[in-house]
Each structure stands twice: as C-alpha cells, then as structure tokens.
Amino acid sequence: MSNAYVSVEGIARRYPGATIFEDLWFSVNRGEFVCLVGHSGCGKTTVLNILAGLEAPSDGVVIVDGQEISGPSLDRAVIFQGHALMPWMTAEQNVAFALSCRHPSWPKAKLREAAQAALEKVGLGHAAQKKPAQLSGGMKQRVGIARALAIAPKMLLMDEPFSALDALTRGALQEEVSRLVTEADQTAFMITHDVDEAILLADRILLMTNGPDARLAEVVVNTLPRPRDRANLHHMPGYHELRDHILDFLITRSRTLAGKQPAGWDPKAVPEVRPAAPQITPPPPRAAA
Structure with a gap:
C-alpha cells in the first residue's frame, strides 16, 4: 500500500517452549489511527515493543518510512501504561x-x-x-x-495509557488524544482492552486470537464518521453493529479460532470487515403496468 508508513511483515515472537504469536502482517497508513485489540497473553504489548524498537522479533521485519527498524527512535514516541x-x-x-x-x-x-x-x-x-x-x-x-x-514524532505508540484511570478521567483523556492526533494528522498505533475506546479513536481495529500461537484474525474498518465523542458515540448509526461485532469476537471467536488456521488462510491478506457500514435497502420492485 503506497500510503503505508509502517509495514509489519511476517513478525513472530517465540520463547523456549512457547510461541506467543506467529506470522503477523499488517500496515499502518500515514495519518491513520490503528488499535490492536485482544485478550491478555496474545502478545499485544510485545507487538508494540517491536514497533517501538524496544524488542526484536523472532522472525520477520518491520519497515517504517521505508527503512527496517533496528532500535528505538525519536520518530516513534511511546506513551506507556504508567x-x-x-x-x-x-x-x-x-x-x-x-x-x-x-x-x-x-x-x-x-x-x-x-x-x-x-x-x-x-x-x-x-x-x-x-x-x-x-x-x-x-x-x-x-x-x-x-x-x-x-x-x-512521526508515529505515536500507546500501550493502554488510560487503563489505570477512573472512568471520567479516562473518557476525558481519550477525547483529548483524539483531538490532538486529528489536529496534527498524527499516525498512531494503540493497544487496548476497551472496545469503546477503540471505536472512539481508531480508523481500523486489528483483532487478535487468544495466545499462545495467536494470529491476526480480522481487520475491522471503523466507518463511523468523525468527529466522534463519547457522549454521543452510542447514538451514531452503526455503533451497535460495530460494538457487537467486536464483542462477539472477544467473547467467542477469539477463543474458538485460537491456534487454528482455516484451509487456504493467507496471513498476508487478513479479511477486512465493515460492520458499521450503512446498509442500503434496495427500492421495491416497480408494479407491472
């Protein structure tokens, strides 16, 4: 993809006796906000650390702005949980x-x-x-x-930065980050457990199966229009379809798909879905003359 600022190409992370995740392929476009969602143990923080250059993958490479990363850079700023x-x-x-x-x-x-x-x-x-x-x-x-x-920075990396805060403070900071990132046309990558946070902030949401042997199962395209705010998010057309789709994945499919690859699965072409896209009702058939 010509607009891609980050290209993650087949990365894996293995430890003696365990594979956390395997063969991840995805991209982050310039000016795009991408969230990675999945249960604890699927390797979300490890993926972010690899993007930050704080950790090396067992396999694969990460290309940022046309160059393979080899360590931390001021072009990729990290906001941690603490x-x-x-x-x-x-x-x-x-x-x-x-x-x-x-x-x-x-x-x-x-x-x-x-x-x-x-x-x-x-x-x-x-x-x-x-x-x-x-x-x-x-x-x-x-x-x-x-x-x-x-x-x-050219890219902002966020490791669940609001997870330890109370609900009111968390909501205010989410909207603050959304505003600042939009104003700066900032490329951003965030990991989160909070479905509404992902819906509020992200242009695309990456869904990981449970670990070990986790994989990227699906890319959800967030078609809810911007600007978005928490107070009105649940009133937006398509919000409930989008939220239900992600929750269904986290509650059921993230577990049932864990460690399995469907026949013909291509990790380089993970399916994209648009559960919140407006459904166009076809006009009724014209009455016969």
Whole structure:
C-alpha cells in the first residue's frame, strides 16, 4: 500500500517452549489511527515493543518510512501504561528533557517555552512547575502525552495509557488524544482492552486470537464518521453493529479460532470487515403496468 508508513511483515515472537504469536502482517497508513485489540497473553504489548524498537522479533521485519527498524527512535514516541515521568523533575522539566533529546542545540529558554506550550495543549499550563507527586493520575498521563507530542514524532505508540484511570478521567483523556492526533494528522498505533475506546479513536481495529500461537484474525474498518465523542458515540448509526461485532469476537471467536488456521488462510491478506457500514435497502420492485 503506497500510503503505508509502517509495514509489519511476517513478525513472530517465540520463547523456549512457547510461541506467543506467529506470522503477523499488517500496515499502518500515514495519518491513520490503528488499535490492536485482544485478550491478555496474545502478545499485544510485545507487538508494540517491536514497533517501538524496544524488542526484536523472532522472525520477520518491520519497515517504517521505508527503512527496517533496528532500535528505538525519536520518530516513534511511546506513551506507556504508567506515566514514566522522572519524579525529581517538574512537569515542564520532564517535557523539556524530551525536547532536548530532539533538539540538542536549543537553548534552555527555548526548551522551557516549547515545554510550556506543549503543556498548555493538554490543559496543564498551570501545573508546569509541579512535580509528579503533586499531580493526579490523569494529570501525570497528560504530561506523558505532552512529552510525547512535543517532540513531533512521526508515529505515536500507546500501550493502554488510560487503563489505570477512573472512568471520567479516562473518557476525558481519550477525547483529548483524539483531538490532538486529528489536529496534527498524527499516525498512531494503540493497544487496548476497551472496545469503546477503540471505536472512539481508531480508523481500523486489528483483532487478535487468544495466545499462545495467536494470529491476526480480522481487520475491522471503523466507518463511523468523525468527529466522534463519547457522549454521543452510542447514538451514531452503526455503533451497535460495530460494538457487537467486536464483542462477539472477544467473547467467542477469539477463543474458538485460537491456534487454528482455516484451509487456504493467507496471513498476508487478513479479511477486512465493515460492520458499521450503512446498509442500503434496495427500492421495491416497480408494479407491472
């Protein structure tokens, strides 16, 4: 696919006596938001670590922007489950440190100014001088988001960054990320257990069977129009069909398909489905003259 920024080509991850997943093929297009959904143990975090260059696959390669990745890069920023902030630094200093890695020649004043601007974007300009211990869980994650976006990565990788937050904070941050990523036309890849989170954020949703020996079983194309917000998501035409399809996979098919490959299965051509696509009712037949 000519627009693909990331091409995952036949990656596998094996450990002595166990294969976590095998022969994964998928792409992520420029400016696209892709979510990977599956049960614990199917290798979701391992896939993200491979994309980040933090872990090497047992087989296969990942091509990013035309080059095979060989390690971490500032072009691929990661937001982890935990905030991963340096506790002795203020929010501004945490963001400025990341900026200094991207722009080592910038003077301190410019780094502080850019860090403050990044914090303003996530609504934390007032907390720039606070240390992580003085921030709530949601505020810490906002600092992590600001830090990741401040370095202007070509791709944003997210490892269930909102899973430890309360429902109200999680919803607010999901909408914040959706807004920021859309405004920046940011390429993004996220792993999640939250079906509504995937529906809210993703353009495509990758469904993994249960591990071990997990595989990519299906690619769900999210045809719900943007912009989307949590308050009205469940009122959108096609939402319930989309949600029911994903839940049916997670409850039943992810288990029954585990470790099995149908006859003629081609991992390079995983089927795409559009459960929320509008159904066009054909007009009634014309009455005979």
